[in-house]
Amino acid sequence: MGLNNPFGYKNWFNTDGEGATDTGDDVEVGTENIPDDGDSTIIFANTPENAALMGIFAGVVIENDDVDSGTPNSPADAPGIGVYGGGKNPRGIGVAGACDSGTGVYGMSTQSGIGVVGRSMAGMEPEVEAIGDIVPDRGIGVLGHSNIGTGVRGHGGFLTPPETDPPAETSPSVRGGIFSSGWQSEQVVGGASKPQRLGLNSIAQMRIDPSTNQALPAEAKLGDFYVVMRLGPRWAPTAASAFAEIWVCTTIVGDQPFWQRVQMASDFVAGGSPLPPPA
16 A cells, blocks of 8 residues: 555546646646646635535535536445645655644544544555444544554654753643533642532543453553453353453563553442542
8 A cells, every 4th residue: 555546546647647737738637737846836825614625535426507516426325535736755744734823734524434543554555444433432523544654643842852951841721632522611720729620410531441461561662551351261151251461561671561450449339320439
């Protein structure tokens, strides 16, 4: 797999041949248009509540004043792309967006699909199935996936190592990630002097899908979490004996990680119950 056909489409780069070949030529639809080296094609447009440039994968015949877009897809659910951008070498960028105070890149699913998908494929072929059919959850804002690395990496502060010792001060407001669910409002709680946006609903803010593998990971980084379903003896009823444990990699000696279990309270409280008083 590569930039030549990253999605495995059978009609990839299908054109009617060469079109414009010099800067200043008229752009020819349906052909390859190549400006002179170093020249860009730029569209400046004052288009409030509109778009300066659109690329639409129609998928069906679009009729407009007796002019249509061609024949319908066959099959009807054949995949396609509205806008594609490619780049090469480690500093190349396929698609980029930048904005001074608004949004650089915006992805939206208008129904129950996925707003933005980011994938690191490690040279592997993409699946034939639609990505929304592979992921069991509905209505995902951002899906991050990697075949050999990390699906999503969040970091607050500078990405490069510091050039001074001690390093320059970082803003105390940076965070690698923030998770919330449900309705929120500005609230002042406890003895705080300033309001903070807090949740209003009884909805979990995050989840780590547990594993059923009963061995602690042999490869780990400091701070790694491992949530595992502690299964009882084979003769015990699984539903009655399984419960989750949380382990944290707290030290590494050589290449050997060592884990410590997070100690939980001994009481089990049913969902929907009021918070019990502090122990």
